[in-house]
Amino acid sequence: MISSTRRALVLAPLACALASVSTGLAHAASAMEVGGVTFAASQQVQQSTLQLNGAGVRYKAVFKVYAAGLYLEKPASTPAEVFSMSGPKRLMVSMLREIDSSELGKLFSRGMEDNMDKAAFSKLVPGVLRMSQIFSEHKKLQAGDVFMVDWVPGTGTIITVRGQQQGEPFKEPEFFNALLGIWLGPQPADWKLKDGLLGKKA
Numbered sequence: 001m002i003s004s005t006r007r008a009l010v011l012a013p014l015a016c017a018l019a020s021v022s023t024g025l026a027h028a029a030s031a032m033e034v035g036g037v038t039f040a041a042s043q044q045v046q047q048s049t050l051q052l053n054g055a056g057v058r059y060k061a062v063f064k065v066y067a068a069g070l071y072l073e074k075p076a077s078t079p080a081e082v083f084s085m086s087g088p089k090r091l092m093v094s095m096l097r098e099i100d101s102s103e104l105g106k107l108f109s110r111g112m113e114d115n116m117d118k119a120a121f122s123k124l125v126p127g128v129l130r131m132s133q134i135f136s137e138h139k140k141l142q143a144g145d146v147f148m149v150d151w152v153p154g155t156g157t158i159i160t161v162r163g164q165q166q167g168e169p170f171k172e173p174e175f176f177n178a179l180l181g182i183w184l185g186p187q188p189a190d191w192k193l194k195d196g197l198l199g200k201k202a
Contacts (some may be wrong), residue, residue, distance in 0.1 A: 003121070007201035023098050026167070030052065030064040031052065032052060032054070032055045032069065033063050033199050034055045034056055034057050034067050034152055034196065035057040035066075035067040035071075035094075035096050036067075036096070037055075037067040037092060037094045037096070039052055039067075039069035039092065039131075040052065042071070043071045043090055043092070045071070045088040045089075045090050045143055045150055045152065046088060046152055046155075047148045048073065048087065048088045048102075049074060050070065050071035050072055050088060050089070050090055051072065051073070051074070052198055053070045053072045053075055053076055053082075053197065053198070054069070054070055054195075054196050054197045054198055054200070055067065055068060055069035055070070055196055055197065055200035056064050056068060056190070056192060056193040056194075056195065056196020056197055057096070057190075057192075057196070058189060058190045058193050059190060059192070059193075062145050063097065064096040064097065064131045065094045065095075065096060066093050066094060066095060066099075066184065066197075067093070067094045067096060067098065067113060068091060068092065068093045068094075068197065069091070069197075070082070070089075070090070070091055070092075070183075070195060070197040070198075071089065071090040071091075071092065072085060072087075072089055073085065073087040073088065073089075075199065076198065076199075077198050077199055077200070078198065079184040079185070079198070081100045081182070082180065082184060082198075083177050083184075084102075084196060086153060087153060088151055088152055088153060089149065089151040089152075089176070089180075090100070090148055090149070090150045091148065091149045091180065091183070091197075092146065092148050093146065093147050093148070093149075094144070094145075094146045095141045095143050095144060095145045095146070096143055097143050098140055098141070098143060099140065099141050100105075100139075100140055101136060101137075101138040101139055101141050102132070102136040102139075103132070103138055104134060104135050104141065105131065105133075105136055106132060106134030108131065108132070108134040108179070108182055109128050109131070111181070111182035111185075111189055112124070112128060112178050112179060112181060112182060113128075113186025114185070114187045114189070115178075115181035115182065115186060115187055116178060116181065116185075120174070120178075121178075122176060123170065123172075123174070124175055124178055127172060127175050129171070130167070130170070131138065131159065131179075133162075134159055134161070134166045134167065138162075141161075141200065144161055145161075146162065146163075147161040147162070148160045149176070149179055149180075151176040152169070153168050154182065156169030156172070156173075156175070156176075157169055157170040157172075157175050157176040157179065158170075164184075172195075183197055184197065184198070
């Protein structure tokens with residue numbers, strides 16, 4: 001017979017492991033609603049199923065501008081963890097109000113520049129200009145419009161607006177993380193949104 005003390009010692013690690021798995025599954029299985037937008041628990045990017053890491057709303061003054069959700073292969077709670085992941089990633093953005101697309105492109109360009117050193121940013125200038133042009137061509141984004149920024153290993157960064165891929169992928173591996181820096185960098189567009197994307201509850 002195994003004593004109750006020994007049984008407890010044997011079962012404790014198993015209980016901890018099961019709790020960890022349960023927590024991971026709960027994280028992976030949870031859809032989120034923010035700003036009236038529901039982000040599904042998972043998204044398919046190429047042949048990979050990504051899990052919702054977190055979501056939040058971008059505010060400008062008191063106005064809601066857009067809701068965003070970050071999808072990853074596994075949970076991450078820090079920018080460093082997100083940036084270091086080599087697998088596919090997706091940032092999904094759903095507009096909550098009408099906005100001039102060229103203005104949005106300029107804000108994104110400034111956000112990238114604010115979160116990089118000048119030398120690193122200068123190397124990405126051609127891609128930044130092309131990204132700004134992509135948004136300028138759409139004139140306006142309306143409430144309910146969705147765009148996505150995907151990182152696909154071996155392919156590059158793919159921008160999709162209203163379900164349509166916009167031109168050729170951006171090949172530079174640094175470009176996706178530079179874009180993601182707009183929201184997760186040291187000077188993010190919105191601190192609460194940064195926390196939301198990292199799965200931190202308000």
